[in-house]
Amino acid sequence: SAGASDSGEQAKKDSMTIAFTAEPVNLDFTSTSGIAIPEALMENVYESLVRVDGEGEIQPSLAEDWDVSEDRKTYTFHLQKGVKFSNGADLTSEDVKFSYERVQDDWKNALKSKMDIVDSIETPDDLTVEISLKKPSNTWLFNMTSLVGAVFDTEGTDDLANEAIGTGPFSIEEFTRGQSIDFVARDSYWGETPAVKNVTFKYFQDAVSASNALKSGEIDVVSNLQAPELAGEFKSDDYQIISGTTNGEVVLSMNNAKGIFKDKKARAAVMHAIDRKAVLDTAWAGYGELIGSMVPPTDPYYEDLTGVWDYNPQKAKDLIKEAGIEGEEFAFTVPNLPYAKAISEIVSAQLKEVGLKANIETQEFPAVWLDKTFTKHDFDMSVINHAEPRDILTVFSNDYYIGYDDSKIKKIAEKADTGTEEEYISGMKKIARTITEDAAADFLFLFPNLVIAKSDVAGIPANRVSDAFRIADLSWN
Amino acid sequence: MSENPSTTSAGEASADRRRRTKLRLNSSMIIGGVLILLIVALALVSFIWTPYGPSAVDPVARLQPSSPEHLFGTDRFGRDTLTWIMYGARITLMVGIVAVGIAVLIGTPVGIVAAVFAQYPWGAWLGAVIMRANDILLAFPALLLAIVFAAVYQPGTGPAMVAVGIAAIPGFARVARSGTMQVLGSEYVRAAKASNRSVPAIAIVHVLPNIASMVIVQASVAFAISVLAEAGLSFLGLGTQAPVPSWGRMLQESQQFLSTQPGLALWPGLFIAIAVLGFNLLGDGLRDRFDPKMEARGNG
Amino acid sequence: MDENLLEVRDLTITPAGAQAPVLQDVSLSLAPGERVGLIGESGSGKSLTAQSVMGLLPEELRAEGSVSLQGFDGNVLAAKEKTLARMRSDLVSMVFQEPMSALNPLMRIGDQIAEVLRIHGEVRRGDIPGRVLDLLTSVHMPDPASARFAYPHQMSGGQRQRVMLAIALANSPRLLICDEPTTALDVTVQKHMLDLIAERVAAVQAGLLFITHDLAVVAGVCDRVSVMYAGRIVETGSVAQIFTDPQHEYTRGLLASSDLESTDARGKLYTLKTALSYAGPTEAADPTGVAGSGKEVASDDADEPATASTGEGLSTDTSAPLIDVSGVSKHFRSRGLLLRRRSPVRALDDVSFSVAAGQRLGIVGESGSGKSTLLTILSGLDRPTSGQVRVGDIRVESASSTALKSLREDLQIVFQDPFASLDPRMRVEDIVSEPLVARGMARDERLARVEEMLLAVDLDTTAMRRYPHQFSGGQRQRISIARALVTRPQILVADEPVSALDVSVRAQVLNLLTDLVDDYALTLLFVSHDLGVVKHLCSDVIVMKDGRIVESGSTEDIYANPREDYTRSLIAATPSLAGALASAT
């Protein structure tokens, strides 16, 4: 319809344009944090030994299969045969060893700590990698599905910021900073050739622009709509609206270490004062899920804890009286992100109902929020989407900005990680419940994976369980 | 932003003609004045009465069209739009007053001083320095300043007002300077010097009253510009922040409801337009009333 | 009678929104080859009449009546712009009253003259530059070859007026309208211009409509005269008839007050009010103009030498002159034409003279000869490039600001343009009391002094609370004089205080000055390019040209026996009504 449909029907079949919000500032996730780079590169350009599927199960990737030793400390991975990097080099076990040792030595991304547990890496032959851990871990293999597991060519790390050389189904044809990334399918890919050969990631600061572009046919998919109210406009046969889960828990965080929310009664009052259903409906148009804890439903240790704190303003008022904080003002630092700003308006209104006055202070995200709230812990209340997978233990550790006293859960966590799978699950459940019952933070809702696409696009995963946005499975109907 | 172009002396007859029109209250002024009074009235009334509280959310009654209960409808949180428009009038006026206040109080004296300095051999370079500094300031538009302020402090009405105000300083400095130059070059200032008046006395007795009209005109235009600028900054998230009601922010947030709830964009858009129109018309009217050509006669 | 070249019938002009017309039932006719003068009160509608004939009335004015022109079909007042444009290019030309603003500031004057030739289309393109040069030469433009490339702002007022004349004469129009074409010119140049106009009009048998307030000029140029007063033509007749036997009271007043040689019973010049007792010129027609002595000059200042000193001045040393100017030069750095090097304008070049206390010194000379510059230097508003100025004990050229302060308590100045020197946003009482404020006088006392002074200049006290624009030109002039005199200065420096006034108001102001000089024992420095006025008022005179003093001495002496050529030509060129009438008959 629009003037931009310069690509005819024929060409349409093997190309697709997808809108994203957070743009990669460069291509190097080893030294730059944030979700934007792995979202574009993992599973598309870089691959790990293993990956996680839509149900949260770990699946083989570069490793055909793997063995775990009796003491659960040594993993032996058997690599796929005939895997080539996009620069033509063959994948060997040396590359894996090089890549993983590099995590510990050269990476600057804070997530590199996920590899701290690795003791040694051996390469008995070209296609076998033996990785020994310092102690058994239930989380390590899962962590390997994230960016720390990415395998680089020994010769391919000179200019990571601008050139990505991986084994994945796509290579980057063009990276226009701040605007778009053009992916092109590789002929020499070891696995199945993707159905759509040319995929473009286009970055939109503004959700309305993205939705307009979809309406006028200039793009095909909006990967995560940041203005969910707009979804209503796509309720027709021409489009599909996919609302799945992510790993992002939208947390109304309270400073457990100092200020008025040091007192559990104050935090409990907040838990009772917030009508999470209303928050979800008004701030995010009802898209998303109420969770009640720091665990998304796709995690193996998920448990529905929405009933622990009911919406009960009267109770909240009583608790406030008990805590002696009636009419107190406190600092509510809000990152300037669409969801956070919307939430802050309804939350502060609900708190006002029970007699708490939140002084909203909008902080530029990431720079100022990271500096003041996150690093300097200069806040009473804040709201943020903690998007990393399985991050409960990180967020509720002692020195994290929330300041949760983790003495109760530290032991359980250690035991769970080194124990059997069942022990792991039950241990983690216990941790999640403890945190919720402590009213350490208010888990408002699970951030939705709200994808809008033309109706003839297939292969879009409903749930986002890893950072990666996998494009190899996309196709046109 | 605008500089009144200096003009050469007009004939006495035409100056006479203009003086005659000066006595009329022109229609631009009347219409502009009425529009502004409307905004002022909204703001004043909001202090004693609004249909609802500004933060009275009602998730059940969200996104309603106009109705007897909610004359202008409700927003995504079920807040009353009319209430927000009324509160927003306060912010709009405050932004205008503070921004223009900053610009007038700094820009005008700077312009006068630069012009006065330029009269002296020892001050010519100082005058030039002041005006060059002014040019540099012109290179920092409101938006840039607002970005910096938002980063240094936090985004909000205050930094936005200050940014808009600072960005408007050069305009006033220029107008004040060129007006002062004209006045200082005039025969009646020579006469005042011959009457033994000191330079500060001349600046107060002769310069100020004679450039006042230009400054007033400039102020009304700057007022309109700052209303738009605040709206633009709020649009970028650099202006007024939640939960303070502001028309710019309302307009920005209405975007995603344009097709479902156009009223959310209509009302703030309409009131911004009314405010801007009001100030512009008033400025036009004032411009006609105090025709700058009157000053130009001093050039001779 | 032949068909008239111009026929104006019942012209009535009303400004939009106003009730009363500013011009009422004006009828006027002009035969081919005829030269008609239009004189009258300032603001009586002379310029509007002329503009109506051109079809160039300001839009906000509504005109009724008819204007027809030989060679043009229909009524000019109702014609379309397009046909009017043709008429203006082919039939009529006009020199506008205000030469300062009538030229496009962004266009070289040569191009502006060429434009009219191009529009008219009779001169071949290639010949245009040559024609432009001819025209500039014919209006006595200095250095016409480079003047072509000058912009209007680079020309003096008189030069611009000559450019306007060149434009008007470019096409040999059938009707030429001149609205005060010589106000900015000194008398010698004025004479040239008047001769040129007369010659060109005669050459093609064109009609001439000539507007001026200088009666002598009208008498010299025109055959017939119409007198306007308050929006009507009150009298029309031949020159001789009007000036020798005026019928209307206003015309008589005009004639009486234009005569600087005659005074009434109280020794005053005649004004409109006292014109009834005017008996006509006291002297026989004298072709050389104003030579000879008026009785006042003779009785008051008969034999005071230029450097004599009387009375007490600033100076304690009574033998020395009160004001002593020696070797004063003032150079302005001017920006020459674009391609030329800058050369400084020598506004004053080695000027020396002295003035005794109580003396009345007139300064006459060419426009642009440095008269105003000299006065500003004297009053310490500007500094000379070189030379010394002493006023009393004070060395003005190097005076400290305190010294200047005390100088200004004794020396006051009346500026050349009265309106421009009054702050438009101040009330008259504040304007007049400004010098007193500077002295730190209390408000009550100040107001009393202001009131007294306003009465002295014949303004009533209701004037105090009004603004400058609410006064007529003559009244403004008096406000300006009141301000200068309110501190009771010993010295009054007045710059062309009467040049902008019509003769009746001029007479009033001159009377006032004479009174004040007597009452306050003033030392007076009086600049004018009107020799008659100087002769009437001053005891001594210096004549300036190109920044230099060419001649000085007692008024009587100089007027009777001018030694320098320039002075002689000035005197010779001064038009006189009597002379004109004599030669006309």
Added chain:
Amino acid sequence: MISYVANRAIQFVLALLVASVVVFALMSILPGNAAQVALGTNATPEAVAALEAQYGLDQPPLIRYFDWVGGMLAGDFGTSYVTGAPITPVILGSVQVTGILVIAAIILAIVIAVPLGTFAALEQRNWIGVTISALSQIGIAVPNFLAAIILVIVFSLTLGWFPSQGWMAPVEGLGGFLIRLVLPVVSLALVQAAILTRYVRSAVLDVMREDYIRTARAKGLTRTKALFVHGLRNAAIPVITVAGVQLATLLVGAVIIEQIFVIPGIGSELVRSVANRDLVTVQGIVMVLVLLVLVINFIVDVLYPIVDPRIRKAS
């Protein structure tokens, strides 16, 4: 004239120098540090310190300032801490984009405003003139982002004539470039045209009252012709002043339009770099903006005496 230009040129260079100090100082007070932002939520203080050292952020300000200025003089704005890429091409690219956008908008605005404003002045008393004035008043009162949104809804989403967003360099395809340029340029130009129309109208009205127009008519030109030959150039001075100021404010002011239409201009680049605390890039961009604004001022200042010989005398 020559010394006037030389004088202005010297002032221009000095102003640039002062501006560089101001910009550098401004950037130094921005809170949040580049290393911290780059490393994100889980960075250790040691890692941050190491990265700071790598970027040279631990150097004393004076050294950093001279490094920076020296680099710029050599045409090198440095390398971004955040993207790891050289900044110069980024700035040049985005300046070009914004330049095209803004200049096209100003030209369009002038093309609309000059005839419209002149017409409004000529027909001042007719309904046409009044209508044009009223429209221009309303045009000014509409925020440009609102204009953009409405244009997109009408011409892109409803009529489908133009794309709703996007940018294509002219070398990639002239058709694609032009068609994408239309809506953003129009939404910028409409408001600017409305503002300019008012200035043109009042300038023309002023000029029409001038006596030299009467002189020109007395020479035999019609009113309209006189206005064109003698009036427009005289009216140009205030219009040039305003257009210059508009051009300067649009350079950054276009950012809203850039965001709505997803155009990689200098404003967007600035907002993005500030968000990423890419301070070297921010400094570079601001400096380029200052340079451009000063250049515009300089050009306007030099245009004055060309247009108006009277100004040549006042240096």
